[in-house]
Amino acid sequence: MTDLLPILKHYYGYDAFRPVQEEAMRSVLDGRDTLVLLPTGGGKSLCFQVPTLAREEGVCIVVTPLIALMKDQVEQLKKRGIQAAAIHSGMSRREIDVTLDNCVHGGLRFLYVSPERLRTEIMIERTKLMKVSLLAVDEAHCISAWGYDFRPAYLLIAEFRDLLPGVPIIALTASATADVQADILDKLEMKQPQVFRQSFARANLSYSTFYEENKERKLLQILTNVPGTSIVYVRTRRRAQQVAEWLSRQKIRADYYHAGLPYADRSAKQMAWQRGQTRVVVSTNAFGMGIDKADVRSVVHLDLPASLEAYYQEAGRAGRDGKKAYAVALYNHKDTDDLAQAVERQYPPIQTLRRVYQALANYFKLAVGAGEFTSHSLDMHEFVNTFGLNLSETHYALKLLQEEGFLQLSDAINESSKLHLLVDKQQLYDFQIRYPDYDSFLKMLLRMYGGELFSEYVRISEGEIGRAFYAQLPEVANRLRFLQEREIIDYEKRRDQPQLTFLTPRFDAEHLPLNIFEIENRKDRDLRKVGAVVHYAQHPTQCRTLLLLDYFDERDGQPCGVCDNCLKRQKSATVHEDSDALRQQLVVYLHNNGPISPRALSEAFGKVPEKNLLQVVRKLVEQELVLYDEQGKLTLNAAQLS
Template identity: 85%
Template sequence: MTNLHAILKQYWGYDTFRPVQEEAMRSVLEGRDTLVLLPTGGGKSLCFQVPTLAREGVCIVVTPLIALMKDQVEQLKKRHIPAAAIHAGMNRHEIDITLDNCIHGNLRFLYVSPERLRTDIMIERAKQMNISLLAIDEAHCISAWGYDFRPAYLLIAEFRTLLPGVPVIALTASATAEVQADILDKLEMKQGRVFRQSFARENLSYSTFPEENKERKLLQILTNVPGTSIVYVRTRKRTQQIAEWLTRQGIRADYYHAGVPYRDRTEKQMAWQRGQTRVVVATNAFGMGIDKADVRSVVHLDLPASLEAYYQEAGRAGRDGRKAYAVALYNHKDTDDLSQAVERKYPPIQTLRRVYQALANYFKLAVGAGEFTSYSLDIHEFTGTFGLQVSETHYALKLLEEEGFLQLSEAFNDSSKLHFLVDNRQLYDFQIRYPDYDPFIKLILRMYGGELFTEYLRISEGEIGRAYYAPLPEVMQKLQFLQERDIIDYEKQRDKPQLTFLTPRFDAELLTLNVFDIEKKKERDLRKVAAVVHYAQHPSQCRTLLLLDYFNEHDGRPCGVCDNCLKRQKAENVHDQTEELTQRVVVHLHNNGPTAPRSLSDAFDHMPEKQLLQVVRKLIEQETIQYDAQGKLVLNATRLS
């Protein structure tokens, strides 16, 4: 049998697998369709990466987020494992080269969005590839019962018909029984094997607190729990406000959201991973694919919209197995806001048609045209042009995206990219004809290497300028010159979101919207909000058991470390102490006879006076003791006889 442990040790440096991982890998190597459910940080990616390296061929990885694709590709490259991604920000030539490298090169992993599977170029090239495995990451997205349904995931079953005999592995960190069944059905996983690790996290202490002054409570948490932390909030503006407030309190904090320029986001993330920043205040854009095991606390200042999302985000704490804390703070306004947010997410159907028609007019697209064309979209200019509300338009675009008509990339502030269109011989001829450009070209090759001839690489015009001792405009002018002579393909950094039409343009009034399904999804979202509120406000049940019950795991045990478990333990301890104190007071009065209250207090001065007073009152109410004529406490002989 293939030595999976040797591969694990060679590329990742680990000696042993975590629970479930090896069993899932063996299933894949046996050619079985496999569904893997592992908690956040449980090592899902290894379940398809290791078996791919155990045999020849390419693994196609379907994942919904560009940021997650890029992160995993970079992680693989750092381990000297050839990998690439295809996403909406790439031009056709760039895609062409990447797919060719899958056929003729040594690429082992190709990451794609689900929308990409239906393109002609992907279908034709896939037929020429030696594909050994199809991996579906974030597999809950295929289920309409899930919390992040993506209609494009339904294309995967059709794509599978191109890959006879190739097994499928589907992976997710959170899926209810309904979602699991839906994944197996929609991916046509005949006799698929399911491997599941318990969703319980023994080292993670969950707590929720009703709080009006959340900032004060946050500061208290960060003071009591040293180490790295993530603080989640709902809005971009709030990330900056809270980060600046924490900085004023003497805590090294920074903010992160999808609107921050790509390079700045990378720097913020790296500073946090290196420990230069202690706390990142972020929207839910932060965390997917983040490889940091020593996060000691995750605090939600705003409740998320589902327990699936909360479990994934909270689960980023304590991935090293050491004690960690997941804390959610809420007030009554928060719980009301969650329901209102769901209502805003689903604007009227006619609004969707109006926004779609406005897009077609804005980009001058004729009916039947525009499939897989991308445009820069300035949302404020667009809404201003057509008299649309920004917030309502945002949610309309999201719904149109979910319905599979378009894709809006938040990762728009990506670096510039460069690729040489000529071979070494042709480049040498150019350098002879244009000697002034010879040192500039040599510098670029020294900085970025020969991979420029085989793929597109991200570049920094600023770094080139500093190395070449030239101002930025001069660098960009030289790159433009090379582009105009077909020596390079130079894609400048974009500064606006990229909107991609995934289908030919429809007549807006004939747009095939699934009105019934949209309404059903809204109802499901409201039920998920109710589950979050139930979790946050439950006064007694173990938090871990509440989560396990939601994920249909009914054989768990109380964690003993959440706020409710600790309250129960404290109450039981107080009860035990009270019972013991009660017996001792009765014995004392029996042995010493009538006793003045002050003398009784002196006799039990090692006990809290408040607790002693409560015991005495209870004994009087029960008529076990009473006051005599001198105001002293005595046993009630009638009750004791």
């Protein structure tokens, strides 16, 4: 039996496995189809990474829905000395070609792909040539229409499996109800699957919700009372920036983050937070996925999320180190109304979808039947102005068209430029002899970015190259273009706009095969999910952990004892016990000291808060155990006591 612990220690620095991790890894190594349900921070990625590394060779193909997530995971693996790459819609065909060649011949161990890529001809043909050891499906809840982030492209995975006879599949998710789990097993056609599940309960995480009209004031109070790193989630990009700037004025080291920022800015902000230079990140839900930071002490939702699945994942980024942490949701009546209205906005009329799709075809001049897997820069403001569309409605129409599998919008805005050498070392040397003016420039590129330039596309910075070569940006750009024209390099200049990729040949808009019935079903499910969030936030008594466990069909949990409702219940019980004790003391005191004025009684019980004393006295009077005599003094009612 392969000893997995040395691999865990060597590559990841951990001395022991977390619950169910090793069992899931053994299942994979035994060739079993495996479903893993681990809470956020439970170490899902290790469940497919360690068994892949335990084998001497073979590629693990990882299907994941988010470009940002796959890039982050690839970078993390590379930092550990593990060869990994990703394929996504922001890449050119030549770049994809080189990456897939490296999977076949270059010793890559992990290939991350978006689900839409699985049915491309180049992916299918190269997969046939690969030695694939494992197929991993991350965020597996996306395959289920019952899930909170349904992606129709995930339904392609079962068909893709036919290319991999005898290769096991592992599906992983942090949040799945019983319906979603059943859907995952069915849609992935998992055979005699092994299911490993860790409880969704987090003993170290204290959940709380508060009704607040002044949320910023409450947020400041939380950050003052709970020292350490924090994430604050809000609904919009503008609000993220406003709240971060407000916190900075309150002398808290805060920054904002959202998917619309340039890649370099996002990386810098994330790194500053991970290193502790920034204490609080205020973000949309774009922040946190796949980020490995264990010491987050608080996660605050300044706006309620649209589902309990999303809330559980985001809140679960607190306390991954197992130490006490806090997940706080703040809400008011406007929030609960806004959630339902937001769902309505997310589902524009079907005719709007057809109109936007037709406008895209006209904008990019695509004929019916053309355009499959072509990518285009999309200037949203120019697009909506050209066709007289509403910006917000168009945004949601594009999202729905993406969910229906017709197109994909990448978040690769202002991503770094990329460079790849198209020649081998001998051919490069020959070129340097023929063009001596480029000799020092090419040597400098190799010093800066290394031999990886020969085997893959490497992110570069024209500004850094200019500083190293003592040249202005126009000269750097001219030199790179010169090399590209002579096919020495392939230079992918950074794009300043979102990229839209058509995933199918262009349809006639009036006959666009939209699944109208399923769209309506998804809308209804989203409204029910909003109802579950509101129920969770407003519940006055039930343990928050038990509310979450019940939502995820885990029925055998125990009250956590640390959420706001559990603490209220404990405090109420304590106050009740204290009141009973004070009542007995008052009866004894009045029995021994005869009639006494309320002021004298208050002085005699000076250590008891006056409010508590008056409540107990009032209760005794209501029960006629204590009376006021003619002088207004308190005395025992002997008739009642007897």
